[in-house]
Amino acid sequence: MTDTPGFYEHLTFNAPLSEARADALAARVAAAGPSTVLDVGCGWGELLIRVAAQAPGARALGVDTEERHLTRGRARARELDVSTRVTFENLSGDQLSEPADVVICIGSSHAFGDSPAEALAALKPLVRPGGRLVLGEGTWEVRGPGDPDLVWDDVVALPSVAALVDLAVEAGFRPLWIETANEDELFAFESGYLADLEEWLLHHDDADVRARADEHRRRWLHGYRNAFGFAYLTLGVPGHS
Known part of the structure; x- marks a missing residue:
């Protein structure tokens, strides 16, 4: 037992994401036959590695600014024997310019500003025409006025699922798949x-x-539990002008 608490040791993904949903999502984007995959704010890159495993012709890059996450990701890539195709670099989102066939951004939109709209605008140039963006974003569903249990002391501005999809369409994406984390995942x-x-x-x-x-x-059980959610959008960038 160490002198400090563990560092995300009990999570497979740093998001409310089940094994089944992750594998289905990875298979869905891998089916498009990407040659390049980019994960922005990848953490330890578990989803990135699974996409790469299902797209054996793809090279994948995960970027994050937390070196402990990157070290874990490199070890996991070696464990699954994909380390020759999956690399991790200590970079922030604003340092990226080379587009990829598949871009993943799960819970990392804050790297591009204070709103999902800013993130979508910044991510679009990173997705090649005809490519895919997998966006994972927190959502907020208001149940009704005056609910005494609906409390989050430092609430941030989060969209509803519907509003998030609308923002994606306004940014020039097409929604190929819309899903949300269920209660078990949360x-x-x-x-x-x-x-x-x-x-x-x-x-x-x-x-x-x-x-x-x-x-x-x-804050979780007595506050945001029944209003906070998490959406996973698989978005396409049209390949025509």
């Missing part, structure tokens, strides 16, 4: 995030870490 994501803290607290008496875990759980 619970697994929050529980997996908290597991690093909770497992560590079984062996350490640390008031700061305990308060951090309790506050996150409070």
Whole structure:
């Protein structure tokens, strides 16, 4: 047991994404026969690696600014024997200019500004005509006025699923597939995030870490649980002018 809590050790993906959905999504974009795949804000690149595994002719690049994530991604690529085709670099989104056949951006739109609209505008030049963008984005569905349980102390401006799709169309994409994380995926994501803290607290008496875990759980279960969601859009860029 280390002296600090784990670092995303209990999550396969840094998003509310099940194994089944990830594999189906990877197969869907791999079926288009991409030769290049780019993951912006890739974390440890689990989805990127799965796309590359299902598209054996593709070369893939994951970029992120957290070196611990990149180290994990490189190890995972070696484990699945795709490290000759999947590379990871410490880069930010605004350093990219070379377009790819498939671009992935899951929970990383903040790399391009304060809104999904800004992210979509910045991502479009990175997708080759006829290519695909896989966008994973938080959403907010308001249930009704005056709901006492609908509380998120530092709420950010998130669109509904419908508004997010509208933004994508306005940016010049075509929505090829629209799906949202289900309750099991959302619970697994929050529980997996908290597991690093909770497992560590079984062996350490640390008031700061305990308060951090309790506050996150409070905000989740008593606050945003029934309004926050996560959408996965598979978007196409028309190949005609």
